Amino acid sequence: MSPISRGFRGRRREDAPGRVPPGQYVTRDFPVLSAGPTPHTALGDWTFSIDGGSSPKRWTWQEFQALPTETVTVDIHCVTRWSKLDTVWTGVSLDVLLEGVEHDAAYALAVSDGGYTTNLPVADLTGGQAWVAFNYDGSPLRPEHGGPARLLVPHLYFWKSAKWVRGLRLRDHDEPGFWENYGYNIYGDPWREQRYAGD
Amino acid sequence: MAGTAVRGRLTWETATVASVADETARVRTISLSVPDWAGHRAGQHIDVRLTAEDGYQAEREYSIASAPGEPVSITVERLEDGEVSPYLTEELRVGDELELRGPVGGYFVWDVADGGPLLLLAGGSGVVPLRAILRHRERVGSTVPVRLLYSSRSLADVIYRSELDQPSEGVTVIHTLTRQQPPGWTGYARRVDQQMIAEVAWPAADGPLAYACGPTSFVEGVASDLVAFGYPPRRIRTERFGATGQ
Numbered sequence: 001m002s003p004i005s006r007g008f009r010g011r012r013r014e015d016a017p018g019r020v021p022p023g024q025y026v027t028r029d030f031p032v033l034s035a036g037p038t039p040h041t042a043l044g045d046w047t048f049s050i051d052g053g054s055s056p057k058r059w060t061w062q063e064f065q066a067l068p069t070e071t072v073t074v075d076i077h078c079v080t081r082w083s084k085l086d087t088v089w090t091g092v093s094l095d096v097l098l099e100g101v102e103h104d105a106a107y108a109l110a111v112s113d114g115g116y117t118t119n120l121p122v123a124d125l126t127g128g129q130a131w132v133a134f135n136y137d138g139s140p141l142r143p144e145h146g147g148p149a150r151l152l153v154p155h156l157y158f159w160k161s162a163k164w165v166r167g168l169r170l171r172d173h174d175e176p177g178f179w180e181n182y183g184y185n186i187y188g189d190p191w192r193e194q195r196y197a198g199d
Numbered sequence: 200m201a202g203t204a205v206r207g208r209l210t211w212e213t214a215t216v217a218s219v220a221d222e223t224a225r226v227r228t229i230s231l232s233v234p235d236w237a238g239h240r241a242g243q244h245i246d247v248r249l250t251a252e253d254g255y256q257a258e259r260e261y262s263i264a265s266a267p268g269e270p271v272s273i274t275v276e277r278l279e280d281g282e283v284s285p286y287l288t289e290e291l292r293v294g295d296e297l298e299l300r301g302p303v304g305g306y307f308v309w310d311v312a313d314g315g316p317l318l319l320l321a322g323g324s325g326v327v328p329l330r331a332i333l334r335h336r337e338r339v340g341s342t343v344p345v346r347l348l349y350s351s352r353s354l355a356d357v358i359y360r361s362e363l364d365q366p367s368e369g370v371t372v373i374h375t376l377t378r379q380q381p382p383g384w385t386g387y388a389r390r391v392d393q394q395m396i397a398e399v400a401w402p403a404a405d406g407p408l409a410y411a412c413g414p415t416s417f418v419e420g421v422a423s424d425l426v427a428f429g430y431p432p433r434r435i436r437t438e439r440f441g442a443t444g445q
Contacts, residue, residue, distance in 0.1 A: 002256065003213050003296040005249040010257045011282045023258045025282065032415040032439050035306050037422035037432045080260055114432060144419055182305035195246075196303065198208030 019075055020083050021190035027082040030145065035178065038143045039113040039164050046148055048132060052170030054102035061148070067092045070131065074154035076161070077190040089152050091133030094125040097168075105170035109177060110151050113164040118177035119186070120153060120160055122170065129155060132165060157188040157195070209300045211248060212236075214271070216295045222274060222358045226324060227288045228264060230272040233299065239263050241335035242308035242328045242410070242438075245271065245301030249283060259283045262327040262412075262438070263302065266334035271299070274358060276324040307410065307438045309335065315343035315408055316401045320391070320421045322350045322413020328438060329412060330359050337367045345370045348399050350391050350417065353379035373399055391417070396424040403429030412438040 020026055049058040059067070071090045077083045108125060110118050124130065133152040134141055141147035146163030153160050159179050180186055185194040193199060214231040221227050239245075244262045261273040277288040291297075309317070309332045317336075319329040326349055336343060347366075351357045353376055363372045375387030375395065387395060401407035409430055411421045418439045425435050 002211070002248065002250040002298055004252055005286070005297050006292075006295050007290045008249045008251050008257075008286050010249065010251050010255050010286075023256075025257070032419070034437060034439065036437055037426050037435050038419060039432070081258055144415065178306075183303065196209050 016085055019085060021077055022193050023195075024077055024081050024083040024190065027084055030084060031078070031080075031082055032144045033078065033080060033159075034144075034163065035116070036114060040143055041113050041148065041164070041166075043148060047166065048097075048149070049167040050097060050101055050170065051167065052103060052105055052108075057097075057101055064092065064132075064134075064149075067096055071135075072131065072152075074152070076154050076158050079157040079159055079184065079188070079190075079195050083190075087154075088137050089131065089133040090135035090138075091131035091149070091152060093128065094130040094132070095128065097132065098122075098126060101170075103170050105172055107171050107174045109169045109171065109175055110160075110162040110165050111167050111169060112162045113166055116162060116164065116178050118151075118160050118162045119175055119180060120156070121174070121187075124153060124156065125168075129153065155189075157185075157190050159184065160188050209246075209303070211298045211300045213296055214299050216291055216293050216297070217270060218293060219291065222360075223356055225277045225288070225356075226274060226358050227277075228272055228274045229287060229291060230265075230270055231297075231299070233271055236271055237302075239267055239271065239302035240305075240308040240310060241266060241331040243302035243304045244328070245273065245299045245303065247273070247283070247287075248298040248300075249286065250298070257283050260303070263331055264327045266331055266338050268338060269334070274324065274327045274330075307412070307436050309408075309410065311336075311339055311341050311343075313408060315345065316405055317343055317345040318400050318407050318409040318425075319345060319347040320350075320409065320411040320413070320417075321347065322391075322411075322417030322421075323352075323356070324358060325411075325413030325417065325438070325440070326358050327412075329410060330362070332410065333366075333370060336370075342369055344401075346399060346401065347372045348375070348391065348395070349373070350375045350377060350413070352377055354381050354384075391421050391424070393424045393427060396421065396428055400425065400428055400430075403431075407434065409435045410437075411435065413440075415439045 043061040046061045131152045134149040151162040151165045217232045218230040264274040265272040275287045
């Protein structure tokens with residue numbers, strides 16, 4: 001039973017019933033959270049690769065842009081408690097990227113420029129749930145928000161949507177990534193408020 | 200990769216307000232009494248949860264302002280259209296209860312073993328976790344040399360001013376006042392830029408460790424200035440807060 005904070009009324013959420021997970025508030029800005037400096041990778045040097053399947057796959061920026069894209073409107077939820085509704089992204093579905101990759105991996109580690117990593121079950125990357133996004137709100141994704149391309153997995157806390165993503169490593173075991181090693185939840189479901197280890 | 204900073208499951212604990220102290224017209228430090236506090240490291244943060252009489256709850260994260268071994272305190276800036284910060288800075292009194300859990304975060308921390316020299320870069324209330332680092336350094340008697348570059352709008356907006364006016368040996372505090380300067384001000388009077396970094400920062404050859412905390416635009420700017428100045432990205436730890444209006 002939580003003690004009452006004397007005199008606290010708060011603001012009730014009436015703007016989006018059922019769309020904001022517990023402990024979150026809606027923001028209209030787009031805050032930035034990163035552990036270090038923003039990397040700047042030239043598009044000519046950019047590749048996206050998938051390792052750990054029967055044979056490695058790799059796309060240059062140009063090849064990647066030639067893949068079929070989707071534009072999706074999704075809600076995103078940051079573990080620091082802001083949620084942003086109806087964000088519009090364009091990118092390539094992980095279903096497209098994993099098509100033709102023979103593997104029996106249950107987990108993936110997303111790897112990014114700057115050394116950032118995050119772990120996800122493959123089941124959360126497929127079935128129209130995840131993209132590698134390079135446009136936000138109709139414009140190229142800005143570097144501080146993860147450009148040129150970031151992972152977009154909106155049903156998990158947003159740290160799972162790795163900025164500056166450069167590839168996936170498929171594996172049969174779940175291996176914690178950067179924030180997961182610092183005590184954040186191994187899975188990160190905002191609707192179950194899985195912020196930290198053990199939540 | 201360093202080990203986990205969170206021991207087991209973090210549970211909500213009831214904290215009692217032990218004291219409040221105004222730092223500036225918009226910023227207040229709240230010292231909390233937490234009976235079973237497991238301790239924290241310099242630079243970590245806590246989750247704070249408030250509960251209204253009808254059960255409505257709001258949660259926010261705040262950097263811990265105090266050093267390891269000191270009672271937990273947070274320093275809160277009032278955001279005019281915020282939900283939680285006006286309550287914490289205007290309504291909360293000694294003896295009131297709130298809930299917290301933590302400590303959280305293991306990357307933006309400094310332990311003595313991390314060494315230095317240290318370059319601390321603060322934008323506005325981003326000084327809070329850096330102050331915990333300074334206090335920790337002093338309490339453990341570390342001689343690691345430190346330079347703190349602290350960007351504020353005006354002298355009246357400087358948080359921990361009297362404490363920073365008397366730095367311990369080996370600590371240099373450099374202010375820049377971006378909007379308004381008092382008569383006779385001889386210090387920096389502009390936003391942090393590459394030139395200022397070149398004048399203030401330890402040379403990259405000294406192997407410094409940098410911590411930058413502040414609004415996104417501040418941290419983005421100083422972090423890329425430091426990279427341009429030769430700091431390896433892995434030696435630059437950042438913590439950003441967006442202007443989320445909360």
